[in-house]
Amino acid sequence: MATAIDTIFATIFLISFIGKIRNMKESTLMVQSYGVVPTNLLRASTIALVTTEFLLVILFVSGVFRWARDVMTILLMLFFILIIVIKRRNQKGSKACSCIGDVEFINKYPITRNIIFIGILLTDIFVSSHHQPHEYSSWTVLMLSIIFTLLSEVFTRYKFVKGYKDHVVS
């Protein structure tokens, strides 16, 4: 149970971390598109965001500071819900935010997704708070999250490569 939750969240933050760090210019533009951060702080806040995600990957993989880590993630999710609401109020343009890399089916309904994540984390706090770090070793969590990340990357790229044959540039 705890291993499953750790794997899910480690995967999510690893995908998002890799997607952001691969194209820092674009991530800065993404932070700008939220419309909350002043222009001169854009680069700094992007670096802070990426660092937070990396830290969360490490925390979820190792399974230490279970309680504090869950609260921190919930706060982060609430913050993102707030940002998305503000963004939607400001501009009625594109609804999808690319908070988690390029994977589309997660990014379609960001608010619902974040609420589901918060629910999972709350169960994690109340169910498995005083357990030992993992039932399995943290190597398992690390490897599983790497496998899932690679799978999602391969899936996205395969879709692009296949879609090009129909002469659709997307």
Place this chain on the structure above:
Amino acid sequence: MWYLSVMLIAISILSILFIMLVMRERRIFRSIISKIRDHPDVTTSDQRSILFLSYKSEVLQELDSLLEATNTEKFIVILSAPEWLVSQKRRKWVHHTVVYAKELGWEIEKVSIIQVKQKGITRIRHVVEYLENNHREGRGMNDGKHYASGHTRTLS
């Protein structure tokens, strides 16, 4: 701990697959760019960024005014639209080269910018913010110039 070694094998297979797909993706991008450069409106050694645009996209209104006003960075705009709209935009966006997407045999779904540089190809999806930044920089520069010329004129 047998499952760890199984996972290790899976990771290596997946990474090989990933590298193969990345190579194929690069080849596709290179073919897209070379196809654009073969177009008569564009020269072969053109290093401008390429902006893919469709008339169905939600941000067309914003991009329209931004493209009309901005001339700091010049784009090759591949526009997927009816022919009358393409010719209208060709007259409107004088700073940029507009290419009719159907001439290349394409249908464009999503808005994005492709930048070609020595290091490789970068793709930008947040086009509106990118263009807004360009526009802001350009406006600042032009304001400075106008102000300077006006100032010197009053002095002399």
